[in-house]
Amino acid sequence: MNGFFQSFQPLLKKLKKFKVELFLLITAFFIAIISVVVYIYNNKNLSIKDETVQESVLSASSSRMVVDIAGAVESPGVYEATPGARLKDILIQAGGLSKEAEREYIARNFNLAKRVTDQEKIYVPSRTEIASGIFTEPQKILDYTSPAEKENSVVRNSNSQKININRATLDELNTLAGVGKMTAEKMIQNRPYKSVEELVSKKVVNKGVYEKIKNLIIN
Numbered sequence: 001m002n003g004f005f006q007s008f009q010p011l012l013k014k015l016k017k018f019k020v021e022l023f024l025l026i027t028a029f030f031i032a033i034i035s036v037v038v039y040i041y042n043n044k045n046l047s048i049k050d051e052t053v054q055e056s057v058l059s060a061s062s063s064r065m066v067v068d069i070a071g072a073v074e075s076p077g078v079y080e081a082t083p084g085a086r087l088k089d090i091l092i093q094a095g096g097l098s099k100e101a102e103r104e105y106i107a108r109n110f111n112l113a114k115r116v117t118d119q120e121k122i123y124v125p126s127r128t129e130i131a132s133g134i135f136t137e138p139q140k141i142l143d144y145t146s147p148a149e150k151e152n153s154v155v156r157n158s159n160s161q162k163i164n165i166n167r168a169t170l171d172e173l174n175t176l177a178g179v180g181k182m183t184a185e186k187m188i189q190n191r192p193y194k195s196v197e198e199l200v201s202k203k204v205v206n207k208g209v210y211e212k213i214k215n216l217i218i219n
Contacts, residue, residue, distance in 0.1 A: 067116050069094045071124035072101035081116060088112040090122060100126040105135075131191050133169040162218045165199065166192050176216060178209035193219045 065083060067090050070076040074095030081090060087110065097103065101124055116122070125135040163172050165187060173184035183205060190202050196219050199205050205213075 065116070065118040065120075067118075067120050067122065069122040069124070071122075072098045072126040073124050074098050085116055086112065087114045087116055087122065090116055091124075097124065098126075100128070102127045102130050105130055130167075131188075133167065133172075133188055162216055165196060165217050165219055177212045179205070179213065183209070195219055 063082065065081045065085065066078055067081055067085075068078050069090050073091065074097075076094065079090060079093045081093070091097070091112070097106065106124065110124075129135050163176065165173070170181070170184050170188060173179055173187050174181055176184075179187070186204050187199065190198075190204050193199065193202075196214060196217050197210075198219075200207055200210050
């Protein structure tokens with residue numbers, strides 16, 4: 001009988017060894033699964049954190065704008081502004097208009113209620129720049145409804161095709177008959193003109209040239 005049990009001893013040892021190996025294998029399998037779950041969870045958290053950081057950066061960048069203002073203002077430079085800021089707000093940040101600013105020109109051509117945009121460049125011209133023709137004011141024709149006013153608008157339209165000797169650029173004046181580059185420069189230097197006849201009285205052009213261009217110009 002003892003011999004019978006002894007013959008099973010090697011088999012029992014192998015069975016015990018197999019159980020231990022199976023236990024270790026199952027344990028390793030569960031550890032691997034847990035590791036994968038932890039890895040996925042951590043990656044998901046990192047992804048959520050990255051998205052949160054990106055959203056924070058985007059939110060911070062969208063909560064401010066940068067605008068460059070130069071020219072005839074007290075303190076030209078680059079200023080930060082909040083979305084929805086108006087041109088008036090940027091002018092205030094820049095210390096307002098300087099003494100060199102042409103206020104009438106700005107009042108007619110700058111919309112202080114305009115919303116500025118990020119990275120926008122704003123330039124405020126000076127009297128000298130306007131007088132020299134670097135900046136010219138666009139001709140604006142109003143649309144009237146009454147017959148008499150419509151006739152006036154036709155006259156204005158006709159005048160808008162003429163060259164304004166107070167606002168025209170050097171190249172525009174140079175297109176006039178008998179007016180060369182030197183005469184055009186002289187016309188700019190002698191601004192302003194109260195009437196086109198002052199071209200002669202100020203000795204900018206002679207009477208012969210004036211007769212050629214008088215129907216092509218306005219003041």
